[in-house]
Amino acid sequence: MLVSKTKRKLRDGKPVFGVGLHTNDPFIADIIGNAGFDYILIDGQHGPLDPLMLYNMVNGLGRTESDVVVRVAYNEPWMIGQALDMGADGVIVPLVDSADDVRKAVDAAKYPPMGHRSNGPRKTWRLGSYEDYLLRANEETIVWPQIETAGAMEEIDEFLEVEGIDGIMIGPSDLSYSLGFQPPDLIPQAEEAVQLILDKCKEHGVPWGMFSGLEQGEKWIRRGGQIITTSGDLGYVAEGAARDLAECRRIETSL
Numbered sequence: 001m002l003v004s005k006t007k008r009k010l011r012d013g014k015p016v017f018g019v020g021l022h023t024n025d026p027f028i029a030d031i032i033g034n035a036g037f038d039y040i041l042i043d044g045q046h047g048p049l050d051p052l053m054l055y056n057m058v059n060g061l062g063r064t065e066s067d068v069v070v071r072v073a074y075n076e077p078w079m080i081g082q083a084l085d086m087g088a089d090g091v092i093v094p095l096v097d098s099a100d101d102v103r104k105a106v107d108a109a110k111y112p113p114m115g116h117r118s119n120g121p122r123k124t125w126r127l128g129s130y131e132d133y134l135l136r137a138n139e140e141t142i143v144w145p146q147i148e149t150a151g152a153m154e155e156i157d158e159f160l161e162v163e164g165i166d167g168i169m170i171g172p173s174d175l176s177y178s179l180g181f182q183p184p185d186l187i188p189q190a191e192e193a194v195q196l197i198l199d200k201c202k203e204h205g206v207p208w209g210m211f212s213g214l215e216q217g218e219k220w221i222r223r224g225g226q227i228i229t230t231s232g233d234l235g236y237v238a239e240g241a242a243r244d245l246a247e248c249r250r251i252e253t254s255l
Helices: 005-011 026-033 051-060 077-085 099-109 130-140 150-154 156-160 172-178 191-204 213-222 233-254
Strands: 016-021 039-043 067-071 090-093 142-147 168-170 208-211 227-232
Touching: 005 016, 005 067, 016 026, 016 233, 026 051, 026 233, 039 051, 051 067, 051 077, 067 142, 077 090, 077 099, 090 099, 099 142, 099 156, 142 156, 150 156, 150 191, 156 191, 168 191, 172 191, 191 208, 208 213, 213 227, 227 233
Parallel strands: 016 039, 016 227, 039 067, 067 090, 090 142, 142 168, 168 208, 208 227
Antiparallel strands: none
């Protein structure tokens, strides 16, 4: 039986919900890790993440039942291998521009004979002993390449046929830029392309996901998407502060 509850739910055709972790604080990591989301996203692409910080963030999550998924900075084998060695249960790989790029990402994330990941994991407890980890890692590891370029759109059928991917993620803003759209209406202008990707994912039986927040995420899940990242620790702090400040202003003006 799969340890990864994210992969179990996706294989059963159910949606999965993730939350972002952006700060290297053990108290916040403990709260996020025990909140009960299907996966926790640590963003190494748009966050100030070095190997030690990554290790500390994964370690700070403790023995969470949520899968820990790291978005690496780029589709480089050493970055993918490093994230997995530090204890991540999976990777999101940005700016994957072609089917060959997808194969490169899978090759970096899987041990032989599926790929060429170098053997050197530092955290294996979720899958048991070191020996158990080596036997189970290929099946358990999550690989989600991102579709966010015109090149990926051109090769979408071949892209989605690559063995070893467990789903795809859409980067809606970068996809919009790549298709020639400009602010302020990036994502609405790209909705036709997003729908095409979703339709193709259904056709090929590949779980579909997007960085959208919960409101937009619900719309796409009701259309057949399965993977949604909601908000995260920084968003929760900002939202809570803004809410209380608005209440303070309301009280102040009512006096």
